[in-house]
Amino acid sequence: MMTPQVITPQQMQQILQQQVLSPQQLQVLLQQQQALMLQQQLQEFYKKQQEQLHLQLLQQQQHAGSKQSKEQVSAQQLAFQQQLLQVQQVQQQHLLNLQRQGLLTIQPGQTSLPLHSLTQGMIPAELQQLWKEVTNAHVKEEHINSSNNGHRGLDLSSPAPPKNPLLNQHVSTNGQYMSHKREGSTLDEPSHHSHPLYGHGVCKWPGCEAVFDDFHSFLKHLNNEHALDDRSTAQCRVQMQVVQQLELQLAKDKERLQAMMTHLHVKSTEPKATPQPLNLVSNVTLSKSAPEASPPLSLPQTPTTPTAPLTPLTQTHSVITPNSLHNMGPMRRRYSEKYNMPISPDLSQNKEFYMNADVRPPFTYASLIRQAILESPEKQLTLNEIYNWFTRMFAYFRRNAATWKNAVRHNLSLHKCFVRVENVKGAVWTVDEIEFQKRRPQKISGSPALVKNIQTSLGYGPTLSAAFQASMAENNIPLYTTASIGSPTLNSLANAIREEMNGAMDHGNSNGSDSSPGRSPLPAMHHISVKEEPLDPEDHEGPLSLVTTANHSPDFDHHRDYDDDQGHDDML
DNA sequence: GTTCATATAAACAGAG
DNA sequence: ACTCTGTTTATATGAA
Numbered sequence: 001m002m003t004p005q006v007i008t009p010q011q012m013q014q015i016l017q018q019q020v021l022s023p024q025q026l027q028v029l030l031q032q033q034q035a036l037m038l039q040q041q042l043q044e045f046y047k048k049q050q051e052q053l054h055l056q057l058l059q060q061q062q063h064a065g066s067k068q069s070k071e072q073v074s075a076q077q078l079a080f081q082q083q084l085l086q087v088q089q090v091q092q093q094h095l096l097n098l099q100r101q102g103l104l105t106i107q108p109g110q111t112s113l114p115l116h117s118l119t120q121g122m123i124p125a126e127l128q129q130l131w132k133e134v135t136n137a138h139v140k141e142e143h144i145n146s147s148n149n150g151h152r153g154l155d156l157s158s159p160a161p162p163k164n165p166l167l168n169q170h171v172s173t174n175g176q177y178m179s180h181k182r183e184g185s186t187l188d189e190p191s192h193h194s195h196p197l198y199g200h201g202v203c204k205w206p207g208c209e210a211v212f213d214d215f216h217s218f219l220k221h222l223n224n225e226h227a228l229d230d231r232s233t234a235q236c237r238v239q240m241q242v243v244q245q246l247e248l249q250l251a252k253d254k255e256r257l258q259a260m261m262t263h264l265h266v267k268s269t270e271p272k273a274t275p276q277p278l279n280l281v282s283n284v285t286l287s288k289s290a291p292e293a294s295p296p297l298s299l300p301q302t303p304t305t306p307t308a309p310l311t312p313l314t315q316t317h318s319v320i321t322p323n324s325l326h327n328m329g330p331m332r333r334r335y336s337e338k339y340n341m342p343i344s345p346d347l348s349q350n351k352e353f354y355m356n357a358d359v360r361p362p363f364t365y366a367s368l369i370r371q372a373i374l375e376s377p378e379k380q381l382t383l384n385e386i387y388n389w390f391t392r393m394f395a396y397f398r399r400n401a402a403t404w405k406n407a408v409r410h411n412l413s414l415h416k417c418f419v420r421v422e423n424v425k426g427a428v429w430t431v432d433e434i435e436f437q438k439r440r441p442q443k444i445s446g447s448p449a450l451v452k453n454i455q456t457s458l459g460y461g462p463t464l465s466a467a468f469q470a471s472m473a474e475n476n477i478p479l480y481t482t483a484s485i486g487s488p489t490l491n492s493l494a495n496a497i498r499e500e501m502n503g504a505m506d507h508g509n510s511n512g513s514d515s516s517p518g519r520s521p522l523p524a525m526h527h528i529s530v531k532e533e534p535l536d537p538e539d540h541e542g543p544l545s546l547v548t549t550a551n552h553s554p555d556f557d558h559h560r561d562y563d564d565d566q567g568h569d570d571m572l
Numbered sequence: 573g574t575t576c577a578t579a580t581a582a583a584c585a586g587a588g
Numbered sequence: 589a590c591t592c593t594g595t596t597t598a599t600a601t602g603a604a
Contacts, residue, residue: 364578383593407579413595414578420594427593439577 365411380428
């Protein structure tokens with residue numbers, strides 16, 4: 001099969017200027033070129049992506065048999081497919097828009113093309129050849145009624161079947177190739193009643209849209225209305241620009257995708273400097289260690305993206321680069337109580353992440369304190385032990401000690417759910433589960449609006465998003481990767497979707513974790529929280545793990561804890 | 573606009 | 589005198 005060739009803009013110019021082709025030919029050529037380029041680019045693009053994906057897949061599979069990595073791969077695949085789709089959509093839209101625009105804005109007189117210079121040029125052999133190649137490519141083309149060159153053979157070849165469904169879709173939506181076959185045609189030549197500029201009984205000339213009952217009327221119309229004149233030529237030029245624009249756009253998107261892939265690849269192969277938060281309830285990766293997983297606790301649930309609490313769409317920062325924005329004060333952050341969900345699954349799954357990443361956990365102080373206490377063997381901790389738990393479990397709390405410690409004390413005193421008990425060796429704090437449960441009437445469910453917004457902003461349609469969600473759900477893909485994946489858009493989308501999913505399952509799994517063992521088994525109703533805030537003000541993700549990593553041993557010494565914490569209580 | 577829950581800051585007091 | 593612990597008040601913010 002012949003490979004379609006795309007002629008360069010220069011060639012096109014030449015053709016135009018030399019007037020080597022009839023107007024009809026030009027028109028057809030243009031359309032074909034446009035479609036060809038798109039298709040070629042897409043094919044190429046798709047192929048490349050596929051190859052790279054495959055490569056990545058292989059590499060990752062080698063590295064990790066872990067479920068996590070597989071999920072990552074799936075997520076990446078999805079992301080890339082999204083990207084592909086997006087590119088295609090952009091192309092389509094762009095094309096349409098520009099066509100319209102070009103038609104409307106470009107007046108014959110405005111064109112800079114030296115029309116007058118178009119003399120009846122001779123037909124250079126190469127051009128003829130070129131023309132032949134181009135037309136042969138795929139387009140099933142009708143004999144162009146042009147009398148000039150009896151190129152009847154143009155349409156001989158049948159369109160090369162697009163290998164990629166996506167491409168197919170694209171092409172068909174463009175309406176360039178798939179012109180509906182009119183019933184009337186008895187000839188086996190597909191070319192007979194199809195024309196790149198004719199589809200659905202409508203003239204596809206940019207901005208025309210004239211309707212015809214039969215193909216011949218259309219041809220007549222084409223010859224009359226879209227003959228070679230200033231206007232048509234200008235439109236041709238516009239079309240060329242359209243194509244160029246699309247190329248540009250494609251190049252940009254390619255670049256972006258490339259960057260994404262590069263980024264991901266690097267991360268994926270890296271050891272795991274910064275564990276990413278997982279939060280699908282299903283996979284309990286970190287639960288290995290005994291203690292923390294033990295008591296099914298409930299903390300305010302998080303949206304799932306522990307790392308980067310969802311941010312209001314408008315300012316989605318990937319968790320990683322937040323600081324710059326608000327560097328001022330201490331952490332004036334506050335996660336609203338929406339995180340009223342069992343955090344323990346989340347926490348246990350993302351334990352490592354929180355231990356190493358300087359990210360504020362999306363839980364309230366009260367929830368964290370409760371978690372700390374319930375994790376202890378005796379369900380009671382001294383203030384200092386609570387402090388230690390904070391510093392041990394969260395890199396975030398290795399800074400600004402005065403601030404958060406004050407908050408902890410404040411919370412202990414303020415909430416009735418925390419009960420101080422005098423002990424032989426001093427006072428310890430315990431949790432009154434009943435009280436704790438009492439104080440959480442708030443509930444929030446996923447925010448469809450959020451998702452919607454995101455989709456809109458991304459230009460994804462509902463369908464796509466639905467599909468995306470479906471696949472995510474199906475694959476149980478953790479997209480939160482905020483920390484590692486670069487694309488904010490994807491992240492936000494993913495986050496939103498995840499949130500939504502959480503919302504859906506919300507009550508379903510809500511407790512599981514909460515009925516805390518020791519105390520009062522209350523039916524805990526947790527709620528889903530929705531978004532979170534960016535990071536902290538002063539966080540520089542720089543120093544991820546100061547001390548902690550050292551004691552990552554699965555079994556924590558619950559009492560022993562860290563005394564050294566003071567060490568890191570840094571400045572302030 | 574009000575209420576509620578939370579975060580943060582800070583003053584204060586008692587104990588060691 | 590100092591630090592830790594604990595309580596309380598005030599203010600800000602966000603969500604319901």
